[in-house]
Structures are given as C-alpha cells and as structure tokens.
Amino acid sequence: MAHGYISDKDDYLKRLRRIEGQIRGLQRMVDDEAYCIDILTQVPAATKALQTVALGLLDDHLAHCVADAARDGGPDADAKLKEASDAIARLVRA
Amino acid sequence: MAHGYISDKDDYLKRLRRIEGQIRGLQRMVDDEAYCIDILTQVPAATKALQTVALGLLDDHLAHCVADAARDGGPDADAKLKEASDAIARLVRA
Amino acid sequence: MAHGYISDKDDYLKRLRRIEGQIRGLQRMVDDEAYCIDILTQVPAATKALQTVALGLLDDHLAHCVADAARDGGPDADAKLKEASDAIARLVRA
Amino acid sequence: MAHGYISDKDDYLKRLRRIEGQIRGLQRMVDDEAYCIDILTQVPAATKALQTVALGLLDDHLAHCVADAARDGGPDADAKLKEASDAIARLVRA
Numbered sequence: 001m002a003h004g005y006i007s008d009k010d011d012y013l014k015r016l017r018r019i020e021g022q023i024r025g026l027q028r029m030v031d032d033e034a035y036c037i038d039i040l041t042q043v044p045a046a047t048k049a050l051q052t053v054a055l056g057l058l059d060d061h062l063a064h065c066v067a068d069a070a071r072d073g074g075p076d077a078d079a080k081l082k083e084a085s086d087a088i089a090r091l092v093r094a
Numbered sequence: 095m096a097h098g099y100i101s102d103k104d105d106y107l108k109r110l111r112r113i114e115g116q117i118r119g120l121q122r123m124v125d126d127e128a129y130c131i132d133i134l135t136q137v138p139a140a141t142k143a144l145q146t147v148a149l150g151l152l153d154d155h156l157a158h159c160v161a162d163a164a165r166d167g168g169p170d171a172d173a174k175l176k177e178a179s180d181a182i183a184r185l186v187r188a
Numbered sequence: 189m190a191h192g193y194i195s196d197k198d199d200y201l202k203r204l205r206r207i208e209g210q211i212r213g214l215q216r217m218v219d220d221e222a223y224c225i226d227i228l229t230q231v232p233a234a235t236k237a238l239q240t241v242a243l244g245l246l247d248d249h250l251a252h253c254v255a256d257a258a259r260d261g262g263p264d265a266d267a268k269l270k271e272a273s274d275a276i277a278r279l280v281r282a
Numbered sequence: 283m284a285h286g287y288i289s290d291k292d293d294y295l296k297r298l299r300r301i302e303g304q305i306r307g308l309q310r311m312v313d314d315e316a317y318c319i320d321i322l323t324q325v326p327a328a329t330k331a332l333q334t335v336a337l338g339l340l341d342d343h344l345a346h347c348v349a350d351a352a353r354d355g356g357p358d359a360d361a362k363l364k365e366a367s368d369a370i371a372r373l374v375r376a
Contacts, residue, residue, distance in 0.1 A: 003127060003129065006127055009124060012124045013121055013125065016117060016121045017121065020114060020117045020118060023113050027114070030099070030103060031107065036097050036099060036152075036154065036155040036159065037155065037181050040148055040155070040181045041181065041184065043145075043147070043148040043185065043188070044184050044187075047141045047145070048281075051141065051280055053137070054134055057133055057134050058130075058134060062273065063266075066258070070258035071258055073259070077255065085247045085250065087131050087135065088276055091138060092239055092243060092280055093138075093239065094137070094138035094141050148374075152367070156348075156363055156366065156367065157360075160352070161352040164348075164353055165352055165353055165355065172345075175341075175349065178344065179341045179344065182340065182370055182374075183337050185374050186370075186374055187330075187333065191315060193312070197315070201309055204309045204312065205309065212302060215295055215299065218287070218291060218298065219291070219295065222285075224339050225343065225366070225369050227339055228336055228340060228343070228372075229369065231333075231335070231376070235376050238328055239325075242325040245322050246318075248318065249322070275323065278323065279325065281326075282330060
C-alpha cells in the first residue's frame with residue numbers, strides 16, 4: 001500500500017535536510033564557542049520545524065490510511081485510530 | 095570571556111551529532127517510504143534530545159554568566175537576567 | 189447529532205473539576221505567599237491534566253465524528269479531517 | 283524572607299482567577315454537550331495562560347532569590363541554581 005505522504009516525499013526530504021542543516025549549524029556554534037544565548041535561540045526553530053514535519057505526516061496519515069480504514073470498517077479501522085491517537089499523544093507530550 | 099559550557103564542549107558536540115544522525119534516520123525512512131506512524135514515532139525522540147541540549151546550555155549559562163553578573167551587580171546583572179528569561183520563555187513555548 | 193464524548197461526560201466533568209481544584213490550590217499558595225518554586229512545581233501537573241482531557245476529547249472525536257464522516261464520504265469527510273488536523277496542530281504547538 | 287513575586291501578588295491572583303474561569307467555561311461546554319472541536323479549541327488558551335503565570339513566577343524567582351543567593355555566594359547559591367534549573371526543565375518538558 002502506498003502511504004499518504006509519498007506524493008510529497010521530495011518536500012519532506014527537503015524539509016528534513018534543512019533541519020539537518022540547522023543541527024549542523026548548532027554544532028558549528030558550539031565548536032566556535034558562540035555565546036550560550038545565541039545557541040539557545042536557534043533550538044526552538046529546529047524543534048518547531050520538526051513538529052511541522054510530524055504534523056504534516058500525521059495529516060497525510062489521517063487523510064489516507066485512517067480514512068480508508070474507516071471507510072472499509074471492521075477491526076482494522078479501530079486499530080488504525082488507536083495507533084493514530086497514540087502518535088498524537090506522543091507528539092503533544094513531547 | 096569563556097562561556098560556561100566550554101568545559102563540556104565535546105559532550106555537547108557528541109549529543110548534537112547524535113541528533114543529526116536521528117534527523118538523517120528520518121530522511122532515510124521517508125526515502126524508503128516507511129510506514130507514517132513509524133516515522134512519526136521517531137520525532138519526539140529528536141525533539142526531546144534537542145530540549146535536553148538546550149536545558150544543559152541554559153544551566154551552564156545560569157551557573158556562570160548570570161551568577162557572575164549577579165555577583166558583580168550593576169545594570170549588566172539585570173540585562174543578563176532579562177536575556178535568560180527571554181530564552182527560557184522561548185523554550186517553554188516552543 | 190450526539191458527540192463522541194457524551195457517554196463519558198461525567199468522567200470529563202470530574203477531571204475538569206479536579207483541574208479547577210488545582211488552579212484554586214495555586215491561588216491559595218500565592219495568597220499564602222508560598223515559596224515560588226513550590227508554586228511552580230504544581231503548574232506542570234495542571235497543564236498535563238488539561239492535555240489529557242484534550243487528548244481524550246480528540247480521540248472520541250476521531251473515533252466518532254471523523255470516522256463517521258469518512259464512512260459517508262463526500263466533501264464533509266475532508267472538512268472534518270481538516271478541522272481535526274487544525275485542532276491537533278494547536279495542541280502540539282501550545 | 284519575602285519572595286520576589288509578592289509585589290505582584292494581586293496580578294498573579296487575578297490571572298489565576300481568569301484561568302479558573304476558563305476551566306469552568308470548559309465544564310459548562312461539556313455539560314451543554316458542545317461540539318468537541320469547539321471545546322478543544324479553548325484548551326490551548328488555558329495551558330498558555332498557565333505557562334505565562336509560571337514564567338512570571340520564574341522570572342521573579344531568578345531576579346530575587348537566585349540573584350541574591352549568587353551575590354551572597356556559598357553553597358546556597360549552587361542549591362538555588364539547581365532548584366531553578368529543575369523547575370525550568372519541568373516546565374519545558376510539560
């Protein structure tokens with residue numbers, strides 16, 4: 001089965017590469033002994049970019065896998081919902 | 095002036111390189127078209143690791159730059175406290 | 189239409205009353221001029237309890253309103269999914 | 283010893299009473315069987331208001347108790363810093 005995010009695969013990869021660049025930027029700042037507050041200031045940008053990737057994957061998952069399972073009914077629909085709920089809870093509590 | 099985190103510089107770099115590895119792992123999963131929920135499950139681990147780095151830098155900053163400025167007194171002490179408070183607020187709200 | 193959470197209405201009310209009690213406890217501590225850190229320590233308990241209520245409502249909403257709309261298909265299904273996604277994003281970013 | 287937030291005590295009490303009102307509003311919505319998404323939408327407002335109270339208390343604490351202890355030096359300064367760091371970590375991770 002093709003997952004919901006596949007059509008945007010390149011977009012997700014581009015965003016994850018940008019986040020990788022942000023993490024490498026943090027390493028460079030630590031290595032250059034930058035001012036602590038200046039390093040700290042960059043961290044929320046990276047965590048928010050990661051959250052946005054996660055929310056995008058979750059949207060695609062709800063709109064495809066979960067909606068398809070709901071349409072087909074049966075025990076798989078409940079299992080997919082439970083799985084999505086657990087993933088949402090982990091994101092909210094992260 | 096040497097910043098508080100410098101003595102742990104290698105430890106910070108090691109942790110940031112591990113986070114970079116987690117981000118690259120996410121890219122690989124997207125590229126391999128892994129199941130959405132399996133990708134999602136890895137995101138909180140990376141955001142928590144980033145938070146832990148940020149909290150460590152903040153601790154070192156409070157224990158050195160802010161405490162030193164408080165000891166010396168003067169307008170710089172207030173400026174350092176305000177700067178630290180703003181950084182804490184950004185982390186809490188991220 | 190009956191909403192998904194109605195069967196657990198009493199449970200939600202009980203949990204929200206407990207959170208109200210936690211907020212009143214914070215007021216009492218401020219009024220009694222308790223130690224700042226002791227007050228601060230109580231805040232995450234209240235925000236986590238609120239998150240748990242929100243996640244419960246969201247689960248019920250996905251399992252009923254969203255799943256029903258997906259089953260029926262049509263433009264309403266997309267609208268319900270978009271609405272749920274927006275609510276999840278607000279919770280994750282709060 | 284007077285705590286840092288005491289001069290703003292009335293302001294903190296007013297804000298906590300407003301949050302109590304928000305929680306009671308949520309109870310009313312559940313009791314009236316309001317639409318799940320409309321209830322959910324109110325939750326981030328309450329959690330953000332709680333975070334703002336916590337950040338205010340923390341600022342006052344850093345500017346008074348922690349700064350005073352740093353000025354006086356000795357083992358108490360380290361203990362105060364450790365206590366503040368732990369409180370910040372709990373807020374960031376909540």
